[in-house]
Amino acid sequence: MSDPYFQQLFAQRIGGENYGKGTAIYKFEKIKRAKRKALADYPDRTLIDFGIGENDAMAPEFVREVMAQEINKPENRGYADNGIADFKEAVAGFMKRFFGVELDAATEVNHCIGSKTALAMLPACFINPGDTTLMTVPGYPVAGTHTAYYGGSVYKLPLLAENNFFPDLDNIPAEVKEKAKLLVINYPNSPTGKVATREFYEKVVKFAKDNNIVVVQDAAHTVLTFEGEPLSFLSVPGAKEVGVEVHSLSKGFDMIGWRIGWVCGHPLLVQAFSDVKDNCDSGQFMAIQKAAAAALGNEEIPKQTKTKYERRLKKLVEMLNRCGFKCEMPGGTYFLYTKSPSGIEGGPSFASGEEASQYLITEKSICTVPWDDAGSFLRFSVTYVAADEAAEDALMEETEKRLKQVAWKFD
Numbered sequence: 001m002s003d004p005y006f007q008q009l010f011a012q013r014i015g016g017e018n019y020g021k022g023t024a025i026y027k028f029e030k031i032k033r034a035k036r037k038a039l040a041d042y043p044d045r046t047l048i049d050f051g052i053g054e055n056d057a058m059a060p061e062f063v064r065e066v067m068a069q070e071i072n073k074p075e076n077r078g079y080a081d082n083g084i085a086d087f088k089e090a091v092a093g094f095m096k097r098f099f100g101v102e103l104d105a106a107t108e109v110n111h112c113i114g115s116k117t118a119l120a121m122l123p124a125c126f127i128n129p130g131d132t133t134l135m136t137v138p139g140y141p142v143a144g145t146h147t148a149y150y151g152g153s154v155y156k157l158p159l160l161a162e163n164n165f166f167p168d169l170d171n172i173p174a175e176v177k178e179k180a181k182l183l184v185i186n187y188p189n190s191p192t193g194k195v196a197t198r199e200f201y202e203k204v205v206k207f208a209k210d211n212n213i214v215v216v217q218d219a220a221h222t223v224l225t226f227e228g229e230p231l232s233f234l235s236v237p238g239a240k241e242v243g244v245e246v247h248s249l250s251k252g253f254d255m256i257g258w259r260i261g262w263v264c265g266h267p268l269l270v271q272a273f274s275d276v277k278d279n280c281d282s283g284q285f286m287a288i289q290k291a292a293a294a295a296l297g298n299e300e301i302p303k304q305t306k307t308k309y310e311r312r313l314k315k316l317v318e319m320l321n322r323c324g325f326k327c328e329m330p331g332g333t334y335f336l337y338t339k340s341p342s343g344i345e346g347g348p349s350f351a352s353g354e355e356a357s358q359y360l361i362t363e364k365s366i367c368t369v370p371w372d373d374a375g376s377f378l379r380f381s382v383t384y385v386a387a388d389e390a391a392e393d394a395l396m397e398e399t400e401k402r403l404k405q406v407a408w409k410f411d
Ligand SMILES: Cc1ncc(COP(=O)(O)O)c(C=O)c1O
Pocket: 053, 113, 114, 115, 116, 117, 140, 186, 190, 218, 220, 221, 247, 248, 249, 250, 256, 260, 261
């Protein structure tokens, strides 16, 4: 078949004239294919899925009830533009109660249709061709992709075990810092599960001021903080002068498909974000904003999601350690990020997390996500579907049985 006339027209940022012709298979597609194969090869063996990074529960009933009422109100039908006051005020109340952060609801908060969209839009506020975004890896790549779309480049800051999974801000070359306009960080960190410390955030504020860099702190997982109290970047002195924090109701409020979050921080940064956003979308459905405002005002929801995922992570860590893995409880998120095995006694060796992950899915029908950006690691998510604690325990038991069929090597 010949190419359509527009084959030549695709922009370089998505592959130019070669768009759609690539044969590379990306990580998540490989996992999907391996899952399909495991199900076909072993139809009687249940697939144990630690690969999914999405909450397993519906939004709480209370939130769904608010939504059911708001959906019938004519005043909620129209464009919401940059958002309604009810939501912004609920955010300001939440930030004060949860983190002790004072925000002016009118000027220092703006909603977004999920934090993914905010991370996609923020580079548009700063990145000209030739500019740089500093980003931690492994991580959520969206701000980097959009930096590249605007002709900028990404300088990767590896999160290494030997640095306690913090980026090494002291050893970034001067010429990189000169071109850098944005520093994107994410705590609690996905996938490493590391939580930030006040000292680290203080260091980030100083780094941003010393180098004229704007900070974007992605707090999507913040409700799921197990080590210490949840910490907002904006609670550190000076932070509001240098950046914004991006929040989400997806993870902590079980509202992943509802698409609602917010950007908060310095009013001029929030304004720049709102201006870009205003040219991209017309705001989230007001009924969703009102249901989200109600969720933010409910103190029980974040406690419940945190308790559930913390309990599941503890069970997972204990079970994996009984099987020879060397895991520690993460400080936050619903992910366990743990060193990938190097092989099996008397069996294959694994040169990467990807090879180990492929072995787990094809030989044991256990799905994980490999990360090979900064060492070889596997990510286990505890968002698997289990109706109650007995179902969680049964799943751990079955996983343990399969993992103990071989001896794992870690060298
Ligand atoms: C670190 C991180 N940031 C942001 C997001 C985006 O979340 P949402 O767009 O649902 O708010 C995710 C989702 O997986 C994430 O893991």
